[in-house]
Amino acid sequence: MKFTIAVLPGDGIGPEITQQSVKVLKAIAERFEHEFKFEEALVGAAAMDLFETPLPDSTLKICKNSDAVLFGAIGDPKYDNDPSAKVRPEQGLLKLRKELGLFANIRxxxxxxxxxxxxxxxxxxxxxxxxxxxxxxxxxxxxxxKSTSEDGKSAxxxxxxxxxxxxxxxxxxxxxxxxxxxxxxxxxxxxxxxxxxxxxxxxxxxxxxxxxxxxxxxxxxxxxxxxxxxxxxxxxxxxxxxxxxxxxxxxxxxxxxxGLLESASIGNKYSMFEPIHGSYPQAKGKGIANPVASILSAAMMLDHFGLTEEAKLVRNAVEISIQLNVCTKDINNDNHYSTEKVGDFLESVISDID
Amino acid sequence: MKFTIAVLPGDGIGPEITQQSVKVLKAIAERFEHEFKFEEALVGAAAMDLFETPLPDSTLKICKNSDAVLFGAIGDPKYDNDPSAKVRPEQGLLKLRKELGLFANIRxxxxxxxxxxxxxxxxxxxxxxxxxxxxxxxxxxxxxxKSTSEDGKSAxxxxxxxxxxxxxxxxxxxxxxxxxxxxxxxxxxxxxxxxxxxxxxxxxxxxxxxxxxxxxxxxxxxxxxxxxxxxxxxxxxxxxxxxxxxxxxxxxxxxxxxGLLESASIGNKYSMFEPIHGSYPQAKGKGIANPVASILSAAMMLDHFGLTEEAKLVRNAVEISIQLNVCTKDINNDNHYSTEKVGDFLESVISDID
Ligand SMILES: [Mg+2]
Ligand SMILES: [Mg+2]
Missing domain, CATH: 3.40.718.10 (Isopropylmalate Dehydrogenase)
Incomplete structure (x- = not known):
């Protein structure tokens, strides 16, 4: 089957974990002879840096033209702790949910x-x-x-x-x-x-x-x-x-x-899949972020496509990785694997398992 | 010293736990030669049954004429699960906090x-x-x-x-x-x-x-x-x-x-002391409710009166009761004491300890 998937990596650890999900989805596509087309787009602080808005029209358009959205995470400390800021990365996510009519978040x-x-x-x-x-x-x-009084004394x-x-x-x-x-x-x-x-x-x-x-x-x-x-x-x-x-x-x-918890956001027309964790900026680029929440979100996406067997295989692969302790630092402190290595392992299980 | 204390036992287990606090406060008064005058009044469902309001004016007046309020708990299942009810026991507590200007709850x-x-x-x-x-x-x-639209379709x-x-x-x-x-x-x-x-x-x-x-x-x-x-x-x-x-x-x-957690609610003029637990109606009258949260709330009241040594003695007595396992069922399942027996024990520690 053919599906177009909008990929919105976002901020912080968003890109590195989303990359592992794409890897896993590609392995699924290969094994089951599906055609997944990935359309990447900016959101959150990453989009603000370039477009001064956390949800550019071009990103929204890509989402609306896709069968589902794979979302990473949003939020950057450089936009936090500034109560006077007019635009915030998080607004990108809120607006996206609203625009896509994603009224149900399933966790x-x-x-x-x-x-x-x-x-x-x-x-x-x-x-x-x-x-x-x-x-x-x-x-x-x-x-x-939302409102703030003119004198700023109440909200x-x-x-x-x-x-x-x-x-x-x-x-x-x-x-x-x-x-x-x-x-x-x-x-x-x-x-x-x-x-x-x-x-x-x-x-x-x-x-x-x-x-x-x-x-x-x-x-x-x-x-x-x-x-x-x-x-x-x-x-x-x-x-x-x-x-x-x-x-x-x-x-x-x-x-x-x-780092293990997936979620789906469902509307009448569109759907989006994302880990429940945030952008965890302190971990960005260190290879310690757990990609499993994003990968299990991708499994929910497969279920949503009606690809039940495929979803099950992804979940089985995750169970195997946990059994064998092929896990990132958050759950395997002694002998941990990097974000990428966990993704590689899951990819190979999906490709090779009987 | 002389203090007038409004006692509002309320609903469910409120009366039985509050009674133990009064017992403890009397022991303190006796030992330190203070004069505590207790003024009891109805609140919550108990007040609604008689006055059709959870906070009768007479109760509010007693509170305002006291140095502090000792509050039990509020809420009765017979007023729950009825989304159309106009008056609710909980409103009595909200109104009391508002009327007494108790803007800070300290837990x-x-x-x-x-x-x-x-x-x-x-x-x-x-x-x-x-x-x-x-x-x-x-x-x-x-x-x-708060508002509900005329057609009842939104709130x-x-x-x-x-x-x-x-x-x-x-x-x-x-x-x-x-x-x-x-x-x-x-x-x-x-x-x-x-x-x-x-x-x-x-x-x-x-x-x-x-x-x-x-x-x-x-x-x-x-x-x-x-x-x-x-x-x-x-x-x-x-x-x-x-x-x-x-x-x-x-x-x-x-x-x-x-059952161990006390709280104080403080305003510029008035103050109220209450356990953080609710009215726990299922336990009402069974003698299993833990009076310690209420008693530690009474200790916060003593502190508020400036009676630091007295407050300390109450807390010490509680520590001793926990050390000796003189506790209600919630924390001592094997060999538990009743609500009253715990109160009696604390009373005797306060009266007798050197
Ligand atoms: Mg959250
Ligand atoms: Mg509460």
Whole structure:
């Protein structure tokens, strides 16, 4: 089959990890006789340096003309800590999500048996933990109206949600729950926030269409605690944009490294695949960044293309690399492999395994 | 000395834990020849049952006529899960904070050596962890304008902050940092939110007055992860209302039980002391609730009264009870003591110790 993939490496370690995913995808294409066309484009600080905007029109166009976007990471310290800056690299990502209508961010979290001791959590608490977080991605306070008073003495951010925004992602979450252990947890703050009450009302009424799924509720502050106390209680979590941002980054501690966590961002028309970790500028160019999160994101892309067998092979290759300790420094401190070597190993497993 | 203390037991386990704190305070009064006058009043669901409001005027009046408020917990399941309810028990607490001008919520978090194995986190990661979270308590999205569209199809919550709101709590946090290890971490989401940028700008400019304190910054999603990965990096954390709610509940896992964590809420005129745990309705009346969080909150009240030696004695008594395993079920599963027995033990230590 033929697919065009927009490749947006972005900033920091973005380019070096994305390169490994492209390597892996090329090995898949070769083995299964697909034709993947890669179209590279700038985003984030990398784009700002050249175009003064973190999302140039040319990049957006490439994304819209592709079957999927493979995204690296965004953010550069030279644009941080300047509260007066008008444009920020992160805006490129927010705008991209909005422009592509990527309303659902899907983040699987699991504890790898082999890495169970790498987690700051006790093994017995996380062994077998396996969940998927559905984070709403284009609404809520991150996208609401922002303002600063003329005298600069006060500021505001507006959080809004509509029934439609809630329903479209809730459907996806319910459907995912049906394919898993049929349990959906809505995380909100319905005892305080009006938008959370709309979430609770909308999701509760939608639940009637998914009678085989058990729906329960958790306030975000309690969820942040439960995620550590007993992560095994979760199967599918559904939540709004900011709560999902906080909760999924927190949940990353379960896997033992944020460098292992993939994500998919899905809309009605477009889709994007990216690691949940950031641009980690301190590690840039050092060859220590873990490419697995990006590579597993590429596996989600293959699934999205309907290439299930191919996706499975990528995941198997990752499992093998972890079993054999062919891992970067974050999970293999003693005898670690470089970013590139991990990519090479996965490429060769994919090419050669029976 | 003479003090009038408003006692608001509230809902769920609120009454039974608060009773132990009163017991302890009476023992302190007796031993140090103080005169504590306790004025009890209804709040939360308990007040709604009788007055149809979670914060009756009579309760507010008692609070305003007291030197401090000792607060239990609020919330009852019979008022939960009803997104259409107009009045909620939690509103009583929000209104009380607002009416008393309690803008700073102060939450110490520490790992007790004796309980280090009770935490879901690995001992080596938390041993020695000791921080204080300063959470802004009367601003932000919890208090902002809320609205639902007429057709019920959309809702919004407004998050606002002013320089003044930020400065008054920031001063307290900087002063606390000066007395501790001189490190202050501001948690925000300044890469996305306008209010967060106002926080960062305001706190950065205030830092010039506290040159001995090192100020750093963390985004809330990263902070939620760092709290688990490496809690020892934190000393004083300063953050806005909702981020503080999430982060401090999450941080409670460090101590091994949420039943150990005290808090103080401070304003220019009034002050209130409460455990960070909720009303835990499932445990109501079973004698299993841990009274220590409430009792340590009472110790913070004593400190606030300037009764440092008295506060120290309460904390020592708690340390002794933990050493001797005179603890409720949450931290002593094998041979646990009831809520009342723990209170009795602490009372007797306070009365009898040399
Ligand atoms: Mg994040
Ligand atoms: Mg809370």
């Amino acid at each position: 699987p979290v699991k504890a790898y048996d082999k890495l169970i001791n790498k987690s700051p959590l006790k093994a017995e608490n996380i062994q077998g933990a396996n969940m998927v977080i559905f984070r709403e991605l284009t609404g809520g306070i991150y996208f609401g109206e 505001s951010d507006l959080c809004t949600y509509s029934v439609e925004e809630i329903e479209r992602i809730a459907h996806l979450a319910f459907q995912a729950a049906q394919k898993r252990s049929k349990k959906l947890t809505l995380v909100d703050k319905a005892n305080v926030l009006e938008t959370s009450r709309l979430w609770r009302k909308t999701v509760t009424s939608l639940a009637k269409k998914y009678e085989d799924v058990t729906l329960d509720f958790l306030f975000i502050d309690n969820a942040a605690m439960q995620m550590i106390l007993n992560p095994k209680q979760f199967d599918v979590i559904l939540t709004e944009n900011m709560f999902g941002d906080i909760l999924s980054d927190e949940a990353s501690v379960i896997g033992g490294s944020i | 110490p978090v520490k790992a007790y050596d004796k309980l280090i194995n009770k935490s879901p986190l690995k001992a080596e990661n938390i041993q020695g962890a000791n921080m204080v979270i300063f959470r802004e308590l009367t601003g932000g999205i919890y208090f902002g304008e 919004s919550d407004l998050c606002t902050y002013s320089v003044e709101e930020i400065e008054r709590i920031a001063h307290l946090a900087f002063q606390a940092a000066q007395k501790r290890s001189k490190k202050l971490t501001l948690v925000d989401k300044a890469n996305v939110l306008e209010t967060s940028r106002l926080w960062r700008k305001t706190v950065t400019s205030l830092a010039k007055k506290y040159e001995d304190v090192t100020l750093d910054f963390l985004f809330i999603d990263n902070a939620a992860m760092q709290m688990i990965l490496n809690p020892k990096q934190f000393d004083v954390i300063l953050t806005e209302n909702m981020f503080g709610d999430i982060l401090s509940d999450e941080a409670s896992v460090i101590g091994g039980s949420i």
